[in-house]
Amino acid sequence: MAKDLVFGIDIGGQSAKYGIVNMGGDVLAQDIWETATPPTDAKEYVDTLARALKALLKKAGVAEDRIFGIGVGAPNGNYYNGCIECAPNLPWAHDKVEFARMLEEKMGIPVKLTNDANAAALGEMKYGVAQGMRNFIMITLGTGVGSGIVIDGKVVYGHDGFAGELGHTIAVRDGRACGCGRNGCLEAYCSSRGVVRTACEWLETSSVPSSLRDVKEITSKAVGEAAAAGDVLAIRVLEYTGTILGESLADFIAFSAPEAIILFGGVTNAGKYLLDPTQKAMEENVLNLWKGKVKLLRSGLNQSDAAILGASALGWEADA
């Protein structure tokens, strides 16, 4: 039987999303494993996941031997050795877990693994706005800030498999404390948590009236919605976020001279309130030779499918 399908799996702290994808990028079937209290043992995690994958095949009426490969996107996933290493949000992966090997043995299907941002870049290249592009940078603005860098049509993995940690370049020297233990990282400002932090700081230190003062739990979504409703403080928070992001993007361009930078993730739902100041700061700060030449784009993928699609793109690289 033709091996014309792949599995795409997106491993997160709160859930694992997985789907069966064809070569055209259609998600034929998908499901989610909510892992609010995930197993603390890696073997148990893999066993449970493998059962879930087989259940999905059965439910979708897909024969197992049609699956060419399994692609996995996971925090701290290492493309070279298929391991997940010291992932802070995965209790079963605080040490080095040979995830790809374990899942491969359990399923009898080749597995390729990378981190979630690299998977997103692959998905964008295969199915999204980066189709046909050979040089671009994907920035994922979610709970954290991740990046996937594509040069000459290939994801950059670097010497050790961990290249592309642009969320942990210093955006503000001696700035805010970051979860990584250092100060001033891009992630501390431009992740959803960073947006919330800016909003909370400003609400506390200023007396500007804001609808956010009535919000019980401030989220980046709430900030985006307040901005769209004309809330001045929320608009300024997103301007500040976008300016810092744009300044950093200008430096990233000097590294790899990409055709485009593609933004993805929940924070981008703020739309023009984030993107306009980002574009402005990027153009103002980039070296003359690139002014007006590098596109700033939003992901072309449906956000709920994107994680599965991105991981699935890697499934086509899996070989026995």
Added chain:
Amino acid sequence: MAKDLVFGIDIGGQSAKYGIVNMGGDVLAQDIWETATPPTDAKEYVDTLARALKALLKKAGVAEDRIFGIGVGAPNGNYYNGCIECAPNLPWAHDKVEFARMLEEKMGIPVKLTNDANAAALGEMKYGVAQGMRNFIMITLGTGVGSGIVIDGKVVYGHDGFAGELGHTIAVRDGRACGCGRNGCLEAYCSSRGVVRTACEWLETSSVPSSLRDVKEITSKAVGEAAAAGDVLAIRVLEYTGTILGESLADFIAFSAPEAIILFGGVTNAGKYLLDPTQKAMEENVLNLWKGKVKLLRSGLNQSDAAILGASALGWEADA
């Protein structure tokens, strides 16, 4: 006859250096064309250079048909189209000059061209300390700060051929004016001019005794020599320079996760006075996962040969 030799040409504002190089990286013959008052016409420049190359062949007793290719390193040299574009220090190349094509037609030998820092990276990979490395970043600390980035064994040229302008990433936000028209670029601090600028500023604004106060024209070489002789101000100038460099290197590592960063150029002659603070700042500022893992090296090439060797490495890529 076997095509067992290449030309390497290093084009600079003050001179053009050129040599005949064999596959082992021996410079069999070399010469220099001093161009204090260079031609302002590109055709005249290329014609004169071609005559000089032929004269060197004759002098060295090398038959022209032994030359496999010509590699050229030049400011603002574009690998993709062989053009030198808007090079501020080359009066004959203020516009776009199809340098590779012109020289190829004149010599009847294929020509490949890139910028000088990329050429240096190629030379280091073929003949220097980066032999066998597939991922490294070359930083050239000269009159300016340039960079050549190697990922997976290949120099990164990017979408437009101009990737790797790390000298123009922002090291100090809203910092010193840079020659590029922006503020705070790495080049404004860590080039030889940057070192001189720091020294002059500090001499002016402090009353610390320093042997540099007796120097007629302060150069980065003079600062290095003063530091070696124990001059406190000179030592601090180099510490400041190295700290800014190391902070930037920490961010570059997050991009491509290189095995090593290799420093090259006149400023590195300051030795440990520059390299120790650079290494310290790099380690202090890099993301945990890379602490103690990325080598900081000095170029392994003889500086007077390096420019020719680097360019010559590209000569082997030239095809008819």
